[in-house]
Every structure is written in C-alpha cells, then in structure tokens.
Amino acid sequence: LVVDDAEANRDVLSRQLKRQGYEVATAEDGRQALDQLRAATFDLVLLDIMMPEMDGYEVLQRLKADEALRHVPVIMISASHELESVVRCIEMGAEEFLPTPFEPTLHTARIGSCLEKKHAREREPDIPAAEPRKNRVMAAGRNAKAPARAVGRPKDTPISPRRPAK
DSSP: OEEOSOHHHHHHHHHHHHHTTOOOOEESSHHHHHHHHHHSOOSOEEEESOOSSSOHHHHHHHHHHOTTTTTSOEEEEESOOOHHHHHHHHHHTOSEEEESSOOHHHHHHHHHHHHHHHHHHHHOTHHHHHHHHHHHHHHHHHHHSOOOOOOOOOTTSOOOOOOOOO
C-alpha cells in the first residue's frame, strides 16, 4: 500500500513496484490508508510523513497500536532528511526510512529486505515467542559473569601507541 498525498509520488512508487511484479494499492491520506488496511491484507506499507489532516506519524502510531495491523511492516518516506525524523520513525516501529527523491536501486533493496523479513517471520511463528525467554537466559548468563572492567586515562594524557614487548 503506497500512502502519499502527492499524486506524482504515488504514481512513481506504484509504477516502480508494479515493474518489479508487486500488486499495488494506493491511498492519498492517512484515513484512506487505515480504512484500506482494515478491509484487506497488505504485506507492506510505504507511508509518507508529511500529509494533511493525519500525518504519517499518526498513521504509524495507530497502526502499531492496532493488534490486527501492528505486524504489517511500514517504510516511511519523506523529503525530510533530518536525523530526528528518521529516529522518531524507527522508534515508533517503522522498519525503514527512505528519502525522496526516489532512488530506485535503494528502494528496491529496502522493500525486498522488508518483505523477506516479514515472510521469514510468517514461516517461523514460534521464534517471537521464544525470543524473550532466550533474551532472559542470555541476560542471566551475563549477570553471572564477573563485571566488565573499564580502563581509563586522564583527559590530559595523550594516547600513545603501544610499544612492542622486548
């Protein structure tokens, strides 16, 4: 599902994805996107950040809060290259962040990667359930070991290369 208020962007992305053999649906705003996501099954959402009425952040937040939709991977797209925007999207649950103007090779690779991960998760349904237990076991193992030690030097001491042992 390609979600962008700019028709030109929807057209470019749709044509690119169709040439790669994907079925593509489009939405021109966040409300349309959420309606379509609730009515049909999608493997991936390409979501613009800057849209009127409901921006991409709000759409992403609603998607991730909805038990039935939170599993759908989202790639955020935006002309904004600000690091804060990228970090915010990833922290909110987006799989990727792609800048515009569109770079077809980069988009193809990232879209393919997101879809591969989604299909791998679908083939291995027991993995997410096992991960928290595995993480607790690994953490317990780390806690049982001796604490890590840090080596420091005063700020005014220069870093010098080690001299070979004689």
